[in-house]
Amino acid sequence: xxxxxxxxxxxxxxxxxxxxxxxxYANRTAETREKKREEKMSELSKLLxxxxxVLFGSDQSEPNADACEQLTRExxxxxxxxxxxASLPKLAMGPRRDATHVVANxxxxxxxxxxxxxxxxxxxxxxxxxxILGYEDxxxxxxxxxxxxxxxxxxxxxxxxxxxxxxxKFFSFLQIPNFDIASDAQATFKELLTRHKxxxxxxxxxxxxxxxxEYNSQLLESSSYITKRHAVKxxxxxxxxxxxxxxxxxxxxxxxxxxILMNLLRDSNKxxxxxxxxxxxxxxxxxxxxxxxxxxxxxxxxxLLRFFSDFNIDRANEQFEADxxxxxxxxxxxxxxxxxxxxxxxxxxxxxxS
Amino acid sequence: xxxxxxxxxxxxxxxxxxxxxxxxxxxxxxILDEIGVGVSAIVYKxxxxxxxxxxxxxxxxxxxxxxxxxxSIRRETKTMSLLSxxxxxxxxxxxxxxxxxxxVMPFMSCGSLQSIISSCFPDGLPEPCIAIVLKETLSALTYxxxxxxxxxxxxxxxxxxxxxxxxxxxxxxxxxxIYEPSHHHHHGxxxxxxxxxxxxxxxxxxxxxxxxxxxxxxxxxxxxxALELAHGRPPLSHLPPEKSLLMKMTQRFxxxxxxxxxxxxxxxxxxxxxxxxxxxxxxxxxxxKRPSAEKLMKHSFFKNCNKGVEVFVKNVLHGLRxxxxxFKESRKHVGVEHHEDEEFEVGSSxxxxxxxxxxxxxxxxxxxxxxxxxxxxxxxxxxxxxxxKQVRFGGETIIPPDRIKKxxxxxxxxxxxxxxxxxxxxxxxxxxxxxSEVVGAFDNQTVLGGLMALRRSLDEERxxxxxxxxxxxxxxxxxxxxxxxxxxxxxxxxTERRKNFELExxxxxxxxxxxxxDNSGGTD
Numbered sequence: 001x002x003x004x005x006x007x008x009x010x011x012x013x014x015x016x017x018x019x020x021x022x023x024x025y026a027n028r029t030a031e032t033r034e035k036k037r038e039e040k041m042s043e044l045s046k047l048l049x050x051x052x053x054v055l056f057g058s059d060q061s062e063p064n065a066d067a068c069e070q071l072t073r074e075x076x077x078x079x080x081x082x083x084x085x086a087s088l089p090k091l092a093m094g095p096r097r098d099a100t101h102v103v104a105n106x107x108x109x110x111x112x113x114x115x116x117x118x119x120x121x122x123x124x125x126x127x128x129x130x131x132i133l134g135y136e137d138x139x140x141x142x143x144x145x146x147x148x149x150x151x152x153x154x155x156x157x158x159x160x161x162x163x164x165x166x167x168x169k170f171f172s173f174l175q176i177p178n179f180d181i182a183s184d185a186q187a188t189f190k191e192l193l194t195r196h197k198x199x200x201x202x203x204x205x206x207x208x209x210x211x212x213x214e215y216n217s218q219l220l221e222s223s224s225y226i227t228k229r230h231a232v233k234x235x236x237x238x239x240x241x242x243x244x245x246x247x248x249x250x251x252x253x254x255x256x257x258x259x260i261l262m263n264l265l266r267d268s269n270k271x272x273x274x275x276x277x278x279x280x281x282x283x284x285x286x287x288x289x290x291x292x293x294x295x296x297x298x299x300x301x302x303x304l305l306r307f308f309s310d311f312n313i314d315r316a317n318e319q320f321e322a323d324x325x326x327x328x329x330x331x332x333x334x335x336x337x338x339x340x341x342x343x344x345x346x347x348x349x350x351x352x353x354s
Numbered sequence: 355x356x357x358x359x360x361x362x363x364x365x366x367x368x369x370x371x372x373x374x375x376x377x378x379x380x381x382x383x384x385i386l387d388e389i390g391v392g393v394s395a396i397v398y399k400x401x402x403x404x405x406x407x408x409x410x411x412x413x414x415x416x417x418x419x420x421x422x423x424x425x426s427i428r429r430e431t432k433t434m435s436l437l438s439x440x441x442x443x444x445x446x447x448x449x450x451x452x453x454x455x456x457x458v459m460p461f462m463s464c465g466s467l468q469s470i471i472s473s474c475f476p477d478g479l480p481e482p483c484i485a486i487v488l489k490e491t492l493s494a495l496t497y498x499x500x501x502x503x504x505x506x507x508x509x510x511x512x513x514x515x516x517x518x519x520x521x522x523x524x525x526x527x528x529x530x531x532i533y534e535p536s537h538h539h540h541h542g543x544x545x546x547x548x549x550x551x552x553x554x555x556x557x558x559x560x561x562x563x564x565x566x567x568x569x570x571x572x573x574x575x576x577x578x579x580a581l582e583l584a585h586g587r588p589p590l591s592h593l594p595p596e597k598s599l600l601m602k603m604t605q606r607f608x609x610x611x612x613x614x615x616x617x618x619x620x621x622x623x624x625x626x627x628x629x630x631x632x633x634x635x636x637x638x639x640x641x642x643k644r645p646s647a648e649k650l651m652k653h654s655f656f657k658n659c660n661k662g663v664e665v666f667v668k669n670v671l672h673g674l675r676x677x678x679x680x681f682k683e684s685r686k687h688v689g690v691e692h693h694e695d696e697e698f699e700v701g702s703s704x705x706x707x708x709x710x711x712x713x714x715x716x717x718x719x720x721x722x723x724x725x726x727x728x729x730x731x732x733x734x735x736x737x738x739x740x741x742x743k744q745v746r747f748g749g750e751t752i753i754p755p756d757r758i759k760k761x762x763x764x765x766x767x768x769x770x771x772x773x774x775x776x777x778x779x780x781x782x783x784x785x786x787x788x789x790s791e792v793v794g795a796f797d798n799q800t801v802l803g804g805l806m807a808l809r810r811s812l813d814e815e816r817x818x819x820x821x822x823x824x825x826x827x828x829x830x831x832x833x834x835x836x837x838x839x840x841x842x843x844x845x846x847x848x849t850e851r852r853k854n855f856e857l858e859x860x861x862x863x864x865x866x867x868x869x870x871x872d873n874s875g876g877t878d
Contacts, residue, residue: 179431
């Protein structure tokens, strides 16, 4: 019998319209009648769940491509995303999560082959400001962080964030004592600095000085284990990326940088030692080592060789062993008086890049 | 349109349940007792001083020892802090202390149901109590599934109990969200395709995971958990984990077979029709025929548990020693660490050791702790402690010591290789109270039975088994074996060569130094 009175399912267009009305209501805080407010909020929660079902399907049904497209089109026709993000702090955990899934999914939906979410964000970059600054507010940090990570899948949006003042703030977000928030910020930071190769390379070369100064002093020389471990791992990922080779050459030509890495190499924690090695080897392998780096390496030659002969890791692999050998060989044969181009004697021709 | 920013007002509407923020520095906590120890984690009972000395559990994980990457730890703690339901163990907060991560959680003074069973109810709990705890667990599952989360490791060891009888589902180490981008692309709809969980509780479709599975996999594990609570152990637990997987793939679970053995072995144990019906519905081979968590809540088996938790508290928890006492006791007796956070899980290939943050099971039985992967290696465990010796026989059979208990007469004549007889065989083997060889022999017999069944099985099943074997990296032909040996020898040779080379380099370097010294002494 119940089925007879079931309301007709809403069309995607109706769904977005109703949601928008309720979001407008939620953002108006003048309403004093608590009961009415509660009713409206629970209605909003149901609509978010319905949108989630349209986009992801359910146990019984696969998502319908037409319905997804209609919903996406309607959603970005007006300022629904802005309203939704502004209302998130007022929602309970469940609806917040539904909203996050909905927004994440919408980033990937195409309307007439175009990612209209991207177009919308490009016209509303300030939404990214709200999302990133969410890390300052413990309550919404994880929700905003998850949404921000979805939005920076679009290269133009990532570029906006990279070029914004927020990049400087990340250095303090990463050191927030709350593990959940700090590691969420870390995930976003990493995404920003690794996802879109050309944009990252451009950002790093333009902002080299301040960025690596902060990176070294706030992260690599931090007293926090987690901060250090994340930082040295990400540094390795950045420098070893082919698209960042210019930045890498610059980084590994600095004696100050090498000093920091040499200290990390002696860290009491194995994981940090291991990750540091992947960066340190670049200083040694550099074909054009500045004289001051050569002389420091020579001055520490016996110490370094002794260190590397004992340097082993649990999960040793071929690559690690090969790298270690290369580093040992290079350090052992260093000569201050030789010009860089004469490294590598004729008997070890296999090391020269061909 | 008046835009008054009245944040307080909206939180008073009750739409937001403001989370109480626990302090993020170790000095705010006072550690009272150890309640669990693993290879790289310790669980403490502690009080939070600024919060009126609220009792909490703190799991301290050594991140530098942890082989799991920080990213999966992040996902788990995030899941724990974002879920909020009375039947879910969430984290109050987490923060780092040197190279350790402290995860602060509510303290559940009675520990896991598994630990309660193993210390006080080796033959299982009374039915009314099972109904009560299972109903609470279902309520957690309903919530999780509505949120798009699969738990993937439902078992008594992950159901924690407090002294007031409250029940919380714990351990989100292998949980997954079907809405996470990495999952929903596989099939268009929400399906998961990687293998995870603990073998005895794993649904058949999870084992052949390439076809995808979803929420109903948790319902299977829930059904197995019901049997675990009823009898003190999950079905097939007499078999090593990998063989239990094989059995599940090749044979349908038939309640009648299972029941037959139960009648034989537990004469004084009678379960209601409602219970059996409920369990059978969960253990349907076809996931689509299993009820959803929500629907299962309405099953007649759960009708009578509205009397409240008093029954449970009175019958089960009353007189139970505290979890810290039981932990101390277990350490004294066994003299060994319980690696509660280092269970081997069946992960997507290659097999990985999963770190579990949200679980804090104590007194876990050996069969859950021993590695599932790799199957056929005779890898000697460096920490050859007493537990390992007790529970492993020739690296094959795993039967924990308390499992070996006197059972009533069992039928030894039955020859068919079905689930029922295997349980009977198990009891018989256990009863014989003899040395490992006997158990091993019985085990071989069951394996043989399993293999015979395999041979008779249909093409489809044969296909599944070979997929399965491929997945587990087993069945290596003789040629492959030889190739492997050759490969290994090559590797050894390579290592030797490299060592040699290193020495030569060192020598060269020394020569260099000497000649340098000569030069500076001579011409310079």
